[in-house]
Amino acid sequence: MSKKYFGTDGIRGLVGVHPITPQFVMHLGYASGKVLADALLCERPGVLIGKDTRISGYMLESALEAGLIAAGIDVYLAGPLPTPAVAYLTRALRLQAGIVISASHNPFADNGIKFFSSKGTKLPDETEQAIEVALDNPMHTNASDELGKARRIDDAVGRYIEFCKSTFPSDMTLCGLKIIVDSAHGATYHIARHVFHELGADVIAIGATPNGKNINDGYGATQPANLQKAVQEHHADLGVALDGDGDRLMMVDANGRLYDGDQLLYVIAKHRQEQGILHGGVIGTLMTNLALEHALQQLGIPFLRAKVGDRYVMELLQQQGWQLGGENSGHIICLDKHSTGDGIISALQVLYALRANGQTLAQAVKALSMYPQVLINVRVSKDADFLNHPQVMAAVSAAEQALNSKGRVLLRMSGTEPLLRVMVEGVDPLLVEQTAQRIADTVRAVNTGHST
Numbered sequence: 001m002s003k004k005y006f007g008t009d010g011i012r013g014l015v016g017v018h019p020i021t022p023q024f025v026m027h028l029g030y031a032s033g034k035v036l037a038d039a040l041l042c043e044r045p046g047v048l049i050g051k052d053t054r055i056s057g058y059m060l061e062s063a064l065e066a067g068l069i070a071a072g073i074d075v076y077l078a079g080p081l082p083t084p085a086v087a088y089l090t091r092a093l094r095l096q097a098g099i100v101i102s103a104s105h106n107p108f109a110d111n112g113i114k115f116f117s118s119k120g121t122k123l124p125d126e127t128e129q130a131i132e133v134a135l136d137n138p139m140h141t142n143a144s145d146e147l148g149k150a151r152r153i154d155d156a157v158g159r160y161i162e163f164c165k166s167t168f169p170s171d172m173t174l175c176g177l178k179i180i181v182d183s184a185h186g187a188t189y190h191i192a193r194h195v196f197h198e199l200g201a202d203v204i205a206i207g208a209t210p211n212g213k214n215i216n217d218g219y220g221a222t223q224p225a226n227l228q229k230a231v232q233e234h235h236a237d238l239g240v241a242l243d244g245d246g247d248r249l250m251m252v253d254a255n256g257r258l259y260d261g262d263q264l265l266y267v268i269a270k271h272r273q274e275q276g277i278l279h280g281g282v283i284g285t286l287m288t289n290l291a292l293e294h295a296l297q298q299l300g301i302p303f304l305r306a307k308v309g310d311r312y313v314m315e316l317l318q319q320q321g322w323q324l325g326g327e328n329s330g331h332i333i334c335l336d337k338h339s340t341g342d343g344i345i346s347a348l349q350v351l352y353a354l355r356a357n358g359q360t361l362a363q364a365v366k367a368l369s370m371y372p373q374v375l376i377n378v379r380v381s382k383d384a385d386f387l388n389h390p391q392v393m394a395a396v397s398a399a400e401q402a403l404n405s406k407g408r409v410l411l412r413m414s415g416t417e418p419l420l421r422v423m424v425e426g427v428d429p430l431l432v433e434q435t436a437q438r439i440a441d442t443v444r445a446v447n448t449g450h451s452t
Contacts, residue, residue: 005135006128008309008415010114012103015056020111022063028113029067031134033148035127036096037072044148046074048090050081050156051101052187052245055212056111060101064113069148070141078156080210082187082246084342085160087120091339092159094118102187102245105222106416108213120339122311157191164195167337168348172355173200178236180252182227184220185210186244188344195344196240206230221248221330221343228256238351238361242343247310248330249343251350253361261330262292264350267364268334269301269324271353279336283316283325285309286410287375290425295368309415310341371407372429374436376422377414380447386420387411395442399424399435407432409439 005011005019011028013020019028036045047068051057057080065075078089083100090098098116106112115123141147179201183189185208193205206226207219219226221243231239231252239252251259265282272278281302284292288305296303304320306312310331317325317335326332332346354364386392392411399409407426414421420443424436 003125003128004132006132008311009104010100010112012106012110012112012416015054015109015111020056020060022059025060025063025113026067027135027139028131029064030071030139031067031137032097032099032115032131033068033071033073035130035134039127039130040096044072044074045096046076046093048076048078048086048093048095048098048153049101050078050083050086050089050098050187052082052103053080053185053189053210053212053215054101054103054108054111056108057101060111060113064099064101065150067139069150070139071148072142072146073148075148075150077150077152079152080187080190081156081160082191082242082342082344083114084247084338084340084345085156085187085191087116087340088160088163088338089153089156090116090118091120092163093153097123100245104245104416105184105216105220105243105248108215108217112416116340121314122340161191161194161198164191164342164344164348165199167334167345168199169352172352174351174355175200177238177351178202178204178234180204180206180227180230180234180236180239182207182219182221182224182230182239182241183246184216184222184242184244185214186216186220186242186246188242188246192240192242192246192344195348199348204230204234204236215244220244221250224250224252224258228252228258232256240347243330246343247341249332249346250330251347251361255362257362259361259365260328261326261332262289262328263361263365263368263370264330264346265324265326265332266292266295266368267353267361268332268346268349269296270299270364271356272324273299273301275356277336278324280320280322283313283320283322283333285313285327286412287328287423289328289370289373290408291368291370298367308412314340371425371427372432373423373425374432376436376440377419378422378440378443378447380418380420380443382418384447386443386446387413389446391442391446392439395439399439402431402435409435411439
């Protein structure tokens with residue numbers, strides 16, 4: 001059964017355009033509340049709501065709160081809080097669900113709603129489908145004596161800071177390290193710097209003055225140029241870049257070199273193998289650089305690819321009984337540390353590996369030689385099948401012949417935006433760039449013809 005509203009990471013879109021409107025979100029709160037109430041045995045289910053720093057979060061938070069209370073659900077308001085913090089606190093407070101109001105790395109004009117189960121994991125497909133079915137029913141407010149209540153969790157930030165610190169070895173500190181922490185003006189602005197500082201690092205925070213409209217704007221994991229500049233200007237040892245909701249990570253070394261999710265995943269996996277604590281293998285995605293797969297094979301570490309999206313990495317980890325996986329975009333999952341991907345905790349696992357081995361990031365990834373990879377996002381119409389269009393398929397076939405088995409081509413639709421992502425990877429950087437551009441130009445031409 002296909003889903004009408006839920007994508008790979010909840011419901012997301014432009015604020016003020018259906019479904020990201022207060023009317024729909026209130027109905028969503030009511031529908032999800034009814035599904036939760038029907039599925040649970042407890043008399044009064046509780047749901048935690050956290051949000052990032054977008055100005056629209058105030059409006060959507062109020063709408064969600066009203067809908068949930070109308071359905072008889074008690075609401076716990078945490079205020080600005082990273083997505084992984086909501087997952088953690090939902091478990092810690094023994095609540096039945098957690099809801100995050102965020103559009104992650106998207107511009108501030110977008111927003112979204114994503115859910116966590118009582119176990120701190122993404123909702124299963126069947127629960128999302130049940131909520132969509134409930135959305136087709138009209139909203140009926142419970143009787144006054146059956147309404148939910150709301151309360152604010154005043155110590156949410158402190159609880160999460162302590163949880164993050166607990167994932168770093170208690171007999172190790174970050175003393176002697178100068179770290180620049182970039183919070184993308186997002187949900188970690190009042191958290192990330194304190195985690196690293198309380199573990200002993202000299203911390204300089206950037207991207208930590210949100211105004212409701214500057215989230216992900218020139219800062220964070222998706223726009224790391226300012227972090228690279230700051231690391232060199234301050235003569236720092238490392239830079240840590242998080243995205244707007246705190247579940248993505250990129251890092252920068254003292255020379256300003258940027259390290260993506262594939263490289264950081266390699267550092268963690270190699271260290272865990274050395275420590276004898278790597279359970280099973282590593283899960284990547286269809287976008288994972290082929291070099292990581294080959295490097296892990298040389299270490300004797302099993303590697304599997306999931307569909308793009310951290311929920312699919314999680315599903316395959318659970319199927320395999322493994323603990324470590326991630327995406328080149330910076331989502332890294334360490335299931336022995338948290339139930340979901342967490343940028344701060346992932347950074348701490350990288351720092352643990354570096355401190356334990358006395359290495360820099362460059363030294364830690366020396367054996368990993370990344371293949372040139374070009375990713376082009378082409379904005380397209382939502383209602384056309386570009387992946388199976390004859391002209392696009394012909395362009396892909398021509399690209400694969402040009403690469404001559406020394407690379408690969410991947411086309412996929414974004415799960416959160418009307419974009420077709422064209423990825424080409426191979427040994428020859430010029431050929432990779434040319435073939436990617438040819439495919440992207442073909443998609444643009446097909447889209448123009450479709451739109452006219």
